[in-house]
Amino acid sequence: MPAELPPLSSADDLRAIEQVPLAERDLALTTYELLSRAAQRWHDEPCSLWIPDAAAFEDNVAVTYGELHARVRRIAHGLHRLGVGREDAVTLAAPNCSDLLAATLAAQAVGIAAPVNAALDVRHLTHIVRLTGSRVLVTAGPELDEALWKRLLDSAGALGIEVLVALSPDGGEKGTAAALEARPGLRTVWLDDLVEGAPPAPAGLPSAPPAPDDLAAFFHTGGTTGMPKVAAHTHRNQAVMAWSVALAGGAGTGQSIVAGLPLFHVNALLVTALAPMVTGARSIWPSPLGYRDPNLYAAFWRLVEHYRPRAMSAVPTVYAYLSAMPVDADISSLELPVVGAAPLPDSVRRAFVEATGLELHEGYGLTEGTCATSATLPGDVRPGSVGQRLPYQEVVAADVDRTSGRVRALSAGEVGELLISGPTVFAGYLRRDGDRRSVDDSGVVVDGWLRTGDLGFVRNERIHLRGRQKDLIIRGGHNIDPAVIEDVLLDHPAVTAAGAVGRPDRTSGEIPVVFVTLTTSEVTVEELSDWAARHIGEPAARPKSITVLDAIPLTEIGKPFKPALREAAAAQHFRHELAEHGIDDVRVRADHEGGRLVVFLSGDAAVRAAAALKGYDVAFRTDAEEADQ
Incomplete structure (x- = not known):
């Protein structure tokens, strides 16, 4: 049985936890072992609630820990019969549904899960699938997402896919699906038909269970500059991360967390699917599109009243939308709204507090660190900080020599590049040399330290962000933090979003410009320029142009897309x-x-x-x- 979690409510608790070596703690060290332990302990308790339609949020499909465990084993047997082995990747691209989560965990149990954003164009998908070497693709069947099914059916040849596995929507009748269209050289099969031949309750997996240092998953990093990189996680990475997030106080036994991010994102899998398994909590998945479903927002506060979640995890744009929704329900159960994936504008923080009375709890992390490196502990919100580092992860601000790569740690409070070490640092990026796939961490991991590319400082175990190296605007050798510009514009009452970037310039290399969205068309660019000139104390940082957009471009998970x-x-x-x-x-x-x-x-x-x-x-x-x- 899993050991009880040690308390974590302060820096002193953090240090006390680390007095016990991680190797001496009785932790599940693979995702399959994590699920198996949870199914043994909370067999008949709900693991997840799946809402097929946000407009009818009272209706859900409940999956218990025991049912998920059995489903994962049956899918694992089906994938094994398709030839999936320990070194083989299974690509997963579908809207959120119970079988997508089960298939992801099954792929990790017998091979390697490779979730991808189904909205990526075929060129980017081909790049990712070829890197992973996947031959099996699990996606939405026609009843779940007909347009996606058709697109991947037509693209399977270009992707190098040999088997296309179709998922059914939650709440639909099983066994009534029509025959699937096929293509030459491509096998198409319903997931339910694939597992039909598996024993009703297989005693275990069809092959040896994964080991802690086996690869568990390949996650692409979004493709913000050229083709996406693909990061490799081990089972140890993910299992330790799930335990660490659970320590930070999300949802306990019998409690719930709202899980609206897409399952191709590490936060969705680690924070809202795996971490609850450590404590026996349940995750609530509000519609296949989650937070991308426009119908969700009008019903969101009533959904909270109905399901009584303690926590939710989302990105800043979600909280900006929710701040504009009248609170028309009892949301007193919600204590821990967690925000991450992108910097939190003060305007969004203030608007959410005014609308709900709840403080947003910031976290910080990246795919290469498996998910989270810091978390704001319950009741310990301190604006300006993204929380306390998680146990067994060391974090320093450092100066990294560009020539030698030598790392020089800086004093507490001194700003430098944030570096992370510990059991959640990823295995590396995928590389491919002809038919050979490899994992390489050179350049990004130096002497065991993961280079994040983020600027910040660490003081008393707390992390404070100060921008991102790649986002810096370098004007004539002078570094300008875009946040200096964005924060000032966001303080203007008519500005709802701002993105500052460098524009090419002959004499200075680049100069700052900014894009904004507005609540009203009555505010002019001249007024905004005057506002910026009066409130930005650094002359070099004053934007040379301001462009008004209908919307700031975002990634699928709500991060500002600066390259665009x-x-x-x-x-x-x-x-x-x-x-x-x-x-x-x-x-x-x-x-x-x-x-x-x-x-x-x-x-x-x-x-x-x-x-x-x-x-x-x-x-x-x-x-x-x-x-x-």
Whole structure:
């Protein structure tokens, strides 16, 4: 049986926990063992509640720990019969549903789970699937998401997929599904049919259970600069992370947490699916689209009143939307709204407190650290901090020498790049050399320290963020934190979102510009520029242009998508400069390749346009150059 959790409510508790070596704690060290222990202890208790339709949130499909355990074993047998072994990846791309979670855990039990964002275009999906080497893809059947099924059915050949496994929606009648369309060289099968031949209650897995240091999952990192990277997690990474998150006080035995993030994101799997298994809590999954379902927000507070969750986990944009929803229900059960994945604007924090009376509890983490590195403990909100580091993870602010790679830890309170070490540091990124797949952490892990790319400082075990190295605007060698600009704009009563980026400049390398969304069209850009000039004390950081958008581009999990803003700023600027040169018949498109901005010029005057734009630290390509490649 799992040991009782030690208390964690202060830095003193953290240090007391670490007095006991992690190896001496009776922890499950694989995700299958974690589920098996939970099923033994809370066999008939609900593990998860799946709501098929947010508009009818009272209706749900409940899955007990025992039922999930049995379902995972049966799916594991089915995957094994498809040839999935310990080193084989299974790609999963579907809206949230009970069988997607079960299939993910089953893939980890016999092989490696590789969840992907189904909204990615075929080019990005092909890159990810080829990296993982997956031959089996689990996705939504026609009844769950017909458009996605058709798209992946048509793309399976390009992806290198040999078997397409279809999931049914929760709440539907089993065994009534129509025959699936197939393609030459592709087998299509319903998940229910795949597990039909498995024993009703198999005694165990069809192969040896995973070991702690076996690979458990491949998670792509989003593809914000060029093609996505794919991070590899071990079972130890994920099991220790689940235990650590449970320590931070989410939901205890018999309590609930709202789980609205997509299961291709580490937060959804680790914080809202695996961590509850440590304590016997249950997760509430509000519709297959989760927080991306526009119908959810109008019903959200009544859903809270109905299910009485203690906690929820979401990104800042979700809390911004909820702040605008009148609280029309009793939400007194909700004590721990957790926010992460992106910096929390003060305006969103204030608006949520005003609307609900609840303080948002910030956390910090990244896919390469398995999920979370710090958490704000219940009742310990301190604006400006993303919480206390989690047990057995060391965190330092450091200066990393660009040439030698040497790490020099900085004094408490001194800002530097945040580095993490401990049992949740990932195994590395996937690499592929022909038919050979490998995992490589070189460059990102230095002497056991994971380089996060985030800037901040650590004081008394608390982490404070100060921006991201890659987001820094470097104007003539002067580093400008975009948050300096964004925070000032967000303080304007008409601004609801802001994203500051560097725009290419001949003399300074780049200069700051900002994109905003507004509550009213009556506010002018001139007024906003004057506001920024008056409130940004650093002259170099004052934005040279402000552009109003209908919406700031976001990733699927709600992170501001800065590359899209950089591309828009560059393309807009170069169009204006070409117009000044009398060149207006050239199409200008900006993109990122390998993290570097590339500008594509097409049309009859493309070569003349490239000559007119010489002097920028930007790669320009014309139609002729593209044709030669």
